[in-house]
Amino acid sequence: MQRILILGGGVGGTLTANLLVKKLRARIDRGEVGLSVVDLTGQHVYQPGFMYIAMGGERAANLQRPERSLLDKRVTLVIGEVARIDVDHQVVTLTDGRPLGYDQLVLATGSRIVPETIEHFDTEAQHFYTAEAAARLRVALDRFAGGRIVIGIAGMPYKCPPAPLEVAFLIEAELRQRDLRDRTTIDYCSPIGRAFTIESVSEMATPILAEKGIELHTFFNVEAIDAERKVVQSLEGEELPYDLLILVPPHKGQQFLMDSGLAPAPGGWLPTDRATLQVGGRPNVYALGDATDLPLSKAGSTAHFEAPVVTERIVAAIEGRGVDHKHGDYLGKVMCFFEVGDGKGTLLQFDYNHPPRPPKPNQIWHLGKIVFNKTYWHTVPKGRV
Amino acid sequence: MTDAAVAITRTVDARGSFCPGPLMELIRAIRESQVGDVIAVYSSDKGSKTDIPKWVEKAGHRLVSLETSDGYDVIVVEKLR
Ligand SMILES: Cc1cc2nc3c(=O)[nH]c(=O)nc-3n(C[C@H](O)[C@H](O)[C@H](O)COP(=O)(O)OP(=O)(O)OC[C@H]3O[C@@H](n4cnc5c(N)ncnc54)[C@H](O)[C@@H]3O)c2cc1C
Numbered sequence: 001m002q003r004i005l006i007l008g009g010g011v012g013g014t015l016t017a018n019l020l021v022k023k024l025r026a027r028i029d030r031g032e033v034g035l036s037v038v039d040l041t042g043q044h045v046y047q048p049g050f051m052y053i054a055m056g057g058e059r060a061a062n063l064q065r066p067e068r069s070l071l072d073k074r075v076t077l078v079i080g081e082v083a084r085i086d087v088d089h090q091v092v093t094l095t096d097g098r099p100l101g102y103d104q105l106v107l108a109t110g111s112r113i114v115p116e117t118i119e120h121f122d123t124e125a126q127h128f129y130t131a132e133a134a135a136r137l138r139v140a141l142d143r144f145a146g147g148r149i150v151i152g153i154a155g156m157p158y159k160c161p162p163a164p165l166e167v168a169f170l171i172e173a174e175l176r177q178r179d180l181r182d183r184t185t186i187d188y189c190s191p192i193g194r195a196f197t198i199e200s201v202s203e204m205a206t207p208i209l210a211e212k213g214i215e216l217h218t219f220f221n222v223e224a225i226d227a228e229r230k231v232v233q234s235l236e237g238e239e240l241p242y243d244l245l246i247l248v249p250p251h252k253g254q255q256f257l258m259d260s261g262l263a264p265a266p267g268g269w270l271p272t273d274r275a276t277l278q279v280g281g282r283p284n285v286y287a288l289g290d291a292t293d294l295p296l297s298k299a300g301s302t303a304h305f306e307a308p309v310v311t312e313r314i315v316a317a318i319e320g321r322g323v324d325h326k327h328g329d330y331l332g333k334v335m336c337f338f339e340v341g342d343g344k345g346t347l348l349q350f351d352y353n354h355p356p357r358p359p360k361p362n363q364i365w366h367l368g369k370i371v372f373n374k375t376y377w378h379t380v381p382k383g384r385v
Numbered sequence: 386m387t388d389a390a391v392a393i394t395r396t397v398d399a400r401g402s403f404c405p406g407p408l409m410e411l412i413r414a415i416r417e418s419q420v421g422d423v424i425a426v427y428s429s430d431k432g433s434k435t436d437i438p439k440w441v442e443k444a445g446h447r448l449v450s451l452e453t454s455d456g457y458d459v460i461v462v463e464k465l466r
Contacts, residue, residue: 155416156409156412156416157413191408191409191412192406192408192409192440193408193435193440194436197406197409198406219439219440219443221412235416236440236443236444236445237444237445267413267417274401295398295399295406295410332401352401353401
């Protein structure tokens, strides 16, 4: 029997498992192929909803479903924490000691946030990268009665690159509605020389920042927080005072990938081939989603477009045929909605060779994001879009 | 402009990176490196030729060289602090 083992039951792992079933159903039913997903919690979390806990009345309970309910019944779900991978012997070991052998391995364990790597982050800064933190930010915003808001990025790479800009736009709109705008300054700290990494998106966002009176600070990579003086300091040597500090926390790959010698410290991102998605040149080990070191957005959308590539390559190996390069090469496709506040949004769609050309923000793309958020459970993980 | 005496510690291939972009790939590499390390960034993004030197100056590092070959730029930076 050919054993396919997928580590991580998030966007990338779940979708890959369900796509593999579609292609290998008969072989699985005949017992020639076994397919398992290992997940830490057994709960699938829709993380883009966190921003709406802070900004839009969303509840954490709506953003979580049992992983079992999203996986085809032919997939075995193992709930447990991966401790180590031995690529020489093709064995994964869980923290409780259970060994799981594989012939094909998919690494989809995402990223984790490490706010503790910045001193005073936990007590001084708010964020929206977990459901709990987003709920705390909501409370802080409810209590906010005017002052200095600083929004910045405390480490690269991070999940969903547009998110901090979206939050700046949404907060500005909210404060206007609450009649607090006159009593508030908003500083937006961009790590690079413009508002956003992609030039066309920056060209779209910069006039919106100006129109909304949000001050843009470029080349400001958050490095430290001085809790006593209530100032945030940049890697480039500048500082900004704050009353409410909202920072994207630093992110890393999973520790066990570093411990297993698959991903270099300190980042822990897997060295992944940009076209084949193979890890470290190994023909039977793949990575997708946030876990890779690819110079692309860490977004569910990236995992969504990578999953068919991993699927085609594994199916080709099992069927003993060559890879169909039309489906088996990743071209860097990513597609993300982008909120600009006041009920408007736009769409960013790009690949390795084509930068995005975002349409003028309108209500359609804002509604598109809302509908996508609501229908996610029935579409993405099941491979229906 | 190449400084032949400088040995490259790490190479970052950010060709085709629009998001988060070559400058961010460089900043990430700088954060993960030691003072004195030399990082070479490959970029096909036209903005890098101006953005990266501007950031290097503001952040207090050293631009070792900037060359164009085969449709992409190779920008070499030494971490100074
Ligand atoms: C606030 C916010 C807003 C976002 N907005 C968007 C958006 O608008 N559009 C978009 O496309 N993306 C967005 N994202 C990003 C998106 O959620 C992630 O990029 C996506 O979930 C990555 O998918 P993944 O499969 O790589 O990892 P994940 O979905 O994070 O799944 C990883 C899984 O691996 C498991 N795991 C980790 N370690 C272990 C271990 N040791 N053993 C066993 N299991 C383990 C975890 O429990 C988890 O289930 C947003 C994220 C956040 C936080």
